[in-house]
Amino acid sequence: MHVTAQSVQTVDRRVRKTKQALVRALLALMDKRHFREITIADIVREADVNRGTFYRYYRHKEELLEDAIDTVIKDLIEVFREPYKNCDTFTPRDITASSIKIFDHVAQYANFYTLIAKSHTLPVLYERIYDQLKKLYMHDFTICDSDAKIDKEIYASYQANAVIGMILDWIRGGFRHSPSYMAEQLQLILHFEWCKAVYRTNRNPDHRR
Known part of the structure; x- marks a missing residue:
């Protein structure tokens, strides 16, 4: 399978956007309640991604x-x-x-x-x-x-x-x-x-x- 520089950049950009969405979701939730009260389910719901996507990048909150x-x-x-x-x-x-x-x-x-x-x-x-x-x-x-x-x-x-x-x-x-x-x-x-x-x-x- 031939991987081009453009395809790598596209994947990197997608990863970056997904991680930014998760960060924004956590910060938005922290504006409403304490970190210890926030669950991974809350985060993925706020970011509009599934749990599998979260665990692809992070082991825990x-x-x-x-x-x-x-x-x-x-x-x-x-x-x-x-x-x-x-x-x-x-x-x-x-x-x-x-x-x-x-x-x-x-x-x-x-x-x-x-x-x-x-x-x-x-x-x-x-x-x-x-x-x-x-x-x-x-x-x-x-x-x-x-x-x-x-x-x-x-x-x-x-x-x-x-x-x-x-x-x-x-x-x-x-x-x-x-x-x-x-x-x-x-x-x-x-x-x-x-x-x-x-x-x-x-x-x-x-x-x-």
Whole structure:
């Protein structure tokens, strides 16, 4: 049997479309309920394929979740770079709240990101998000002040954890603020001169004002 390059491409395209349909189905279902409640029957029904098609590509739903994570992370990279994607050079002070799309992204995949807040459920998910954000800071940002003597990898780790911290607090608070409000707050934080902050050392830590 003669196999042409075109026929191979056709098969590859069909496989890719089927797997994308299964990923979209899982993400759509996760927008309605928790991952542990979703069955393979639910997934194939949502994707409009049969169980045999599912098992042709995946042994269990956790393998499909890995592909779903890859899809979400790819979108995360795109929205993270949104504020500076068309710039030759860029500083945090150039960021506008309207250009920050990362919280819209999290809201779009709200149930998916809620899994991060439950580290006992999917600890690998937190690590994947953290590693990707750290890589973005390592690759895309340069510390221009030669006198700062800041270790770039430590800086990238600090920034990645700061962004994840905001996301986790937002999730654990039940998304009480809108994505636009969170974007405004991140912009203000990025513009804030931390040398103006004052730490009070003589206050009761339980005191709130």
